[in-house]
Amino acid sequence: MxxxxxxxxxxxxxxxxxxxxxxxxxxxxxxxxxxxxxxxxxxxxxxxxxxxxxxxxxxxxxxxxxxxxxxxxxxxxxxxxxxxxxxxxxxxxxxxxxxxxxxxxxxxxxxxxxxxxxxxxxxxxxxxxxxxxxxxxxxSMTPSLIDQSSRKGKNIMKTHGKQPIKENKKNSKEIKPVVVWDSYLHDKFIEAIQIIGPHRAVPKNILEKMNVPGLTRENVASHLQKFRLYLKKRMEKNFHGTLGDNHGFSNPTQFVSMETPPQMAQQHMTTPITQVNSFETYYESWAKNQQMFNAHNSSSLPVVPPNIRIELSQPVIGMNCNHMGTGNAGEGNNQSDIEMEDD
DNA sequence: TATCTTATCT
DNA sequence: TAGATAAGAT
CATH class of the missing domain: 3.40.50.2300 (Response regulator)
Known part of the structure; x- marks a missing residue:
């Protein structure tokens, strides 16, 4: 037919x-x-x-x-x-x-x-x-919107051994799209944090500044969690790398280690590990590093945490950009894709 | 009560 | 692995 x-x-x-x-x-x-x-x-x-x-x-x-x-x-x-x-x-x-x-x-x-x-x-x-x-x-014809209704069917959740079984109250017929954090959205996310400052970077404020229709506080919270984790891991890794081989970055697959000369990167790794304990600290260090990176590289590439795929060539809708055909993480061979691994 | 944070799920 | 979600913490 x-x-x-x-x-x-x-x-x-x-x-x-x-x-x-x-x-x-x-x-x-x-x-x-x-x-x-x-x-x-x-x-x-x-x-x-x-x-x-x-x-x-x-x-x-x-x-x-x-x-x-x-x-x-x-x-x-x-x-x-x-x-x-x-x-x-x-x-x-x-x-x-x-x-x-x-x-x-x-x-x-x-x-x-x-x-x-x-x-x-x-x-x-x-x-x-x-x-x-x-x-x-x-x-189908709405390829980037991933139906979540099947996920809503779950009614059992492990909860630290407190309340093992909980009914999902929400109507399972409601369909929610999955938000894909493409370069456009992530850039807006970073821009929002820069404007409001990392000390005020909470989901509500970020969401407000991003001003993207359809995006929810939960979406931002989820992304913020991943971003914080990335910064923390990055900072800890960099610190241990400095201790280890005195060259700043031990992992050659890391974004900064590939693009930033070790002596340049190491300037920001002098903070004792005891002081490296907040998102603000992590963020400032990361942002400083990005500034240096951009100064060092005339072509300013988008700044992204690991495993966020950038589709430079695709039209930006803001959310739910279609990643079909770009393969899974680790397959980013396309020249227009930039993908970073963290561990 | 609203929001944040963390752990866990898919 | 990314993003959603549940639930405790603030």
Whole structure:
């Protein structure tokens, strides 16, 4: 099946003209138009499993934005829902995907895009046969948004032996995207820390300064944790390296050791280990080192912690950039990729 | 109660 | 390994 033929599509739009255009485009399907959102829901209830796909406008009279999407997903989480709107803002698109939509179409609809919708049916069928969805997004039309619903299914967590079993309270139908910390996001993260100062670098402040739609405090907290760990490990390693061979950096795979002359790097490794105990200290040392690195290398490369892949050639969306096809960590052979190993 | 931090999970 | 999340700490 490589066309819309045979695909059972329900289109919901309160704009009659828009609906007629969609109808014309989708005439090869068992297409049912439906103006009223409640009518659409009733239709879906009475014809459970009769539709392969729902295309719905975001904004409709008498109903809140995304309300129909949420209701549909509550009733039938398997049904792919495609949102459409004249709104072409990236924030709205991200919000739609976050709410659980499979795809976002901007109006006026284009036949070329509609003709690719048969893929949703294939994806859905594959999900059913495999029994999981977590890999699907990597191959579907929303490749960078990794479905977290399967993760929500976990209800047992090891908790330091205190409360072994805990029910997950959150609605498992809510789909959250995975935030990929690409060079754009990480640069904004560093920029935020520079502006507010490392002593005030807490998730809330960083998030506020970053001002990235869709990014949450939890996302920032998670990244901050990794970043702190990286700085700590780096500082400790550098200190021990200085003690060991008196050349600053013992590990040749380290970013700084590759790019910074040992005597230059060692200038910042004179702090006794007893004083090297805070994020602020680690950060200042790291930032100083980066300054020297940038001064030493005319081409200022983005500054990143280890294992954060930089896709210099790809368009930056800010979050959820598609890393498909770049391989797993350790495979970064592409010239446009910079990847660092720490241990 | 809100937020941060840490440990643990996927 | 990266990012999400649970839960204790502040």
């Amino acid at each position: 490589e066309s819309l033929e045979g695909l059972r599509v329900l289109v919901v739009d309160d704009d009659v003209v828009s609906l007629k255009i969609a109808g014309k485009m989708l005439r090869s399907c068992k297409y049912i138009e439906c103006i009223d959102a409640n009518e659409a829901l009733n239709l879906l209830r009475s014809h459970l499993n009769c539709f392969d796909l729902v295309i719905t406008d975001i904004t409709m009279t008498g109903i809140n934005d995304f309300q129909l999407l949420e209701s549909i997903l509550q009733e039938n989480n398997d049904l792919p829902v495609v949102m459409m709107s004249v709104d072409d803002k990236i924030e709205t698109m991200i919000k739609s995907i976050q709410k659980g939509a499979y795809f976002y179409l901007t109006k006026p609809l284009k036949m070329e895009l509609l003709m690719t919708l048969w893929q949703f049916v294939m994806v859905k069928n594959r999900e059913k046969s495999i029994g999981r969805r977590d890999n699907i997004s990597q191959n």
